[in-house]
Amino acid sequence: MDSKKGIIFTGAVIGILAVILVRFGNPVNMGICIACFIRDTTGALGLHRAEVVQYIRPEIIGIVLGAFLISFAKKEFDVRGGSSPFIRFMLGFVVMIGALMFLGCPLRMVLRLGGGDLNALFGLAGFTAGIIVGIIFLKNGFSLKRTYKLSKLEGYLFPLFNVGLFILLLTAPAFIFFSTKGPGAGHAPVWIALAAGLIVGALVQRTRLCMVGGIRDAILFKDTYLILGFISIIVFASLGNLYFGFYKLSFAGQSVAHADGLWNFLGMALAGWGSVLLGGCPLRQLILAAEGNVDSVITVLGMSAGAAFAHNFSLAASAQGPSPNGKIAVFIGFALLLLIAYFNQERDAKSTVPGGVKIGTN
Amino acid sequence: MPNRLSQEVLRLAQIDTRGMSCPHPILMTKQALEVNSTEIAVLVDSKTAKSNVERYLNLSGYTVNTIELDGETNTFEISAKKK
Numbered sequence: 001m002d003s004k005k006g007i008i009f010t011g012a013v014i015g016i017l018a019v020i021l022v023r024f025g026n027p028v029n030m031g032i033c034i035a036c037f038i039r040d041t042t043g044a045l046g047l048h049r050a051e052v053v054q055y056i057r058p059e060i061i062g063i064v065l066g067a068f069l070i071s072f073a074k075k076e077f078d079v080r081g082g083s084s085p086f087i088r089f090m091l092g093f094v095v096m097i098g099a100l101m102f103l104g105c106p107l108r109m110v111l112r113l114g115g116g117d118l119n120a121l122f123g124l125a126g127f128t129a130g131i132i133v134g135i136i137f138l139k140n141g142f143s144l145k146r147t148y149k150l151s152k153l154e155g156y157l158f159p160l161f162n163v164g165l166f167i168l169l170l171t172a173p174a175f176i177f178f179s180t181k182g183p184g185a186g187h188a189p190v191w192i193a194l195a196a197g198l199i200v201g202a203l204v205q206r207t208r209l210c211m212v213g214g215i216r217d218a219i220l221f222k223d224t225y226l227i228l229g230f231i232s233i234i235v236f237a238s239l240g241n242l243y244f245g246f247y248k249l250s251f252a253g254q255s256v257a258h259a260d261g262l263w264n265f266l267g268m269a270l271a272g273w274g275s276v277l278l279g280g281c282p283l284r285q286l287i288l289a290a291e292g293n294v295d296s297v298i299t300v301l302g303m304s305a306g307a308a309f310a311h312n313f314s315l316a317a318s319a320q321g322p323s324p325n326g327k328i329a330v331f332i333g334f335a336l337l338l339l340i341a342y343f344n345q346e347r348d349a350k351s352t353v354p355g356g357v358k359i360g361t362n
Numbered sequence: 363m364p365n366r367l368s369q370e371v372l373r374l375a376q377i378d379t380r381g382m383s384c385p386h387p388i389l390m391t392k393q394a395l396e397v398n399s400t401e402i403a404v405l406v407d408s409k410t411a412k413s414n415v416e417r418y419l420n421l422s423g424y425t426v427n428t429i430e431l432d433g434e435t436n437t438f439e440i441s442a443k444k445k
Binding site for chain 2: 149
């Protein structure tokens with residue numbers, strides 16, 4: 001599937017499935033949103049108490065299990081970790097703060113564009129700006145260091161955890177919270193959502209689709225492979241939304257969105273910069289976590305912690321716009337990214353040979 | 363003669379990207395080519411890095427030859443020569 005056709009096909013499937021999930025009950029332009037759905041799942045577990053965004057999203061579980069099964073079958077399941085784990089946790093946290101300022105992860109930004117939500121243009125501009133800042137640090141030797149092999153069990157635990165979540169969803173014990181109103185109450189039937197997740201997880205694992213990678217590689221390497229998937233999602237989500245009558249071209253009155261251009265820009269700039277430093281968008285982190293990358297598991301946990309903090313401390317924006325606390329949190333996020341990006345540049349490597357790589361015969 | 367090419371390239375420059383996450387394998391390859399643009403060997407340990415580096419070298423006008431060093435750990439040696 002390492003072909004242009006493969007990634008365009010994957011984008012088409014994601015764009016259309018996302019609209020079908022809306023048709024079956026997910027909030028508009030939120031057929032799939034990694035940040036929102038991790039936030040909802042975190043809330044369902046009671047780690048935050050925002051009553052309108054609590055639900056164990058089967059799409060996330062499906063994506064993880066789909067990617068796990070296919071990577072296992074293709075002998076790509078490989079358990080690794082140890083590449084700056086706590087920094088990755090903090091980056092995941094910050095990416096979530098940025099995403100919840102904008103109200104969506106990079107994938108939902110693309111889906112919002114496909115639904116006619118013009119606010120997402122500010123998000124896209126911010127996302128691109130954040131990626132460019134990240135690229136500057138990459139070119140200056142930014143790295144989170146190497147990963148190392150770990151025991152198989154370490155890698156199996158995350159997919160297993162997701163099976164556990166699915167059991168909690170089906171059995172719905174009293175200690176799990178499910179929204180009765182708001183975005184959390186809007187969801188497609190469990191098995192449809194799970195099936196959609198499985199398909200998306202498997203396809204994204206094969207094609208390595210990544211929202212941040214698309215723009216990054218196009219700028220850094222003049223490589224348009226990943227961005228084709230990004231564009232394909234927009235095109236096919238637009239077609240799907242037009243077909244089902246969900247398409248609405250406007251700034252005002254969009255579903256689970258606000259019209260504050262500056263903060264849509266800044267939120268996505270934070271998410272884009274953080275994602276470049278992580279090496280992939282939230283969707284990609286979820287896929288990597290499923291194929292045994294424990295650093296990405298830590299990143300997903302960081303995103304979950306970020307979501308819990310965002311709702312416990314009123315940092316997340318709402319349809320009314322950003323909150324004062326959220327604006328402060330975004331600035332703290334930028335300061336943290338600057339700190340992390342600056343202090344993880346390998347200056348010594350640059351002095352070894354011009355160009356910043358070590359050349360040897362090991 | 364893939365093996366001879368590989369040995370030849372090994373003597374010149376081998377970039378070890380094992381354990382590095384995306385996009386470092388391509389970035390390290392790109393930076394090494396700025397030092398020696400005629401030929402290169404890159405060690406990768408994931409299929410993602412393998413296809414990314416191969417695609418980058420192909421796009422940059424190199425003849426690419428990949429050898430599997432260890433199937434268990436998905437370790438490959440990608441050698442490339444300017445066309």
